[in-house]
Amino acid sequence: MSTQVQITRVTTAKIRDMKKKGEKITMLTAYDYPTAVAMDSAGVDIFLVGDSLGMVVLGYDSTLPVTMEDMLHHTKAVCRGTQRAMVIGDMPFMSYQTSVAEGVRNAGRFLQEAGAQAVKLEGGREVAEVTSRIAAAGIPVMAHIGLTPQSVHQLGGYKVQGKGDKAAQRLLEDAKILEEAGAFSIVLECVPKGLAKEITAALEIPTIGIGAGVDCDGQVLVVHDMLGLFERFTPKFVKQYARINDHIREAVEKYCAEVKSGTFPDDAHSFM
Ligand code: KIV
Numbered sequence: 001m002s003t004q005v006q007i008t009r010v011t012t013a014k015i016r017d018m019k020k021k022g023e024k025i026t027m028l029t030a031y032d033y034p035t036a037v038a039m040d041s042a043g044v045d046i047f048l049v050g051d052s053l054g055m056v057v058l059g060y061d062s063t064l065p066v067t068m069e070d071m072l073h074h075t076k077a078v079c080r081g082t083q084r085a086m087v088i089g090d091m092p093f094m095s096y097q098t099s100v101a102e103g104v105r106n107a108g109r110f111l112q113e114a115g116a117q118a119v120k121l122e123g124g125r126e127v128a129e130v131t132s133r134i135a136a137a138g139i140p141v142m143a144h145i146g147l148t149p150q151s152v153h154q155l156g157g158y159k160v161q162g163k164g165d166k167a168a169q170r171l172l173e174d175a176k177i178l179e180e181a182g183a184f185s186i187v188l189e190c191v192p193k194g195l196a197k198e199i200t201a202a203l204e205i206p207t208i209g210i211g212a213g214v215d216c217d218g219q220v221l222v223v224h225d226m227l228g229l230f231e232r233f234t235p236k237f238v239k240q241y242a243r244i245n246d247h248i249r250e251a252v253e254k255y256c257a258e259v260k261s262g263t264f265p266d267d268a269h270s271f272m
Pocket of ligand 1: 049050051053090189221
């Protein structure tokens with residue numbers, strides 16, 4: 001007799017409840033099936049199929065070239081490898097900025113075609129209307145303020161945001177507006193830790209920090225950064241928990257050497 005273990009999916013209700021109970025929320029980016037399988041068994045609460053895939057997987061210089069088709073392709077793979085974590089599809093540049101209707105339609109594609117449970121989009125008060133319309137369509141929305149990489153050219157680079165009283169006040173207001181618009185949680189990227197603490201205390205929805213200090217309700221990192229799989233640059237807020245690229249290089253060098261010397265394949269890896 002086989003006993004099947006029932007795995008319960010992390011929901012928006014669970015995420016909200018974790019904030020109430022003071023239980024920290026873990027989130028990592030994911031872009032493919034094998035990484036999703038490994039990370040799901042490690043107990044990560046939320047997988048973000050981030051548009052950062054443009055940089056760390058597809059090799060672009062920014063997230064701007066990433067398309068809806070790229071995002072859906074990778075979100076489908078992550079969903080196939082995930083049973084427990086909530087999967088969030090990141091809405092790419094120009095998929096929600098041109099009109100509210102287009103934003104709602106594209107958000108729906110993440111759930112209908114790819115199997116995600118929620119979407120994320122970047123921006124403050126200027127995306128409040130599209131946030132509220134997507135949420136009204138029954139699609140949970142994670143907001144994202146502070147450093148919003150899709151606006152890198154407007155921001156003048158990848159810099160800490162919310163420095164100074166006026167900028168801090170504006171970010172706090174944006175967070176409250178997005179909560180009011182129906183976002184179920186909000187990413188705070190590259191903001192001073194004191195401000196992140198203040199925003200976290202002011203909101204009922206959970207904050208997920210990246211470069212925003214320890215007082216957020218949860219943390220997110222780009223998985224390629226924390227595993228040492230992306231070497232072009234490492235932001236200050238990234239802690240490397242492994243150096244996987246070193247292992248890849250070592251294994252591949254060994255394979256090349258064994259093929260060249262004729263020691264691979266040996267009899268154990270051949271058919272007799
Ligand atoms: O695209 C992404 O990976 C993100 C996270 C950095 C929050 O937006």
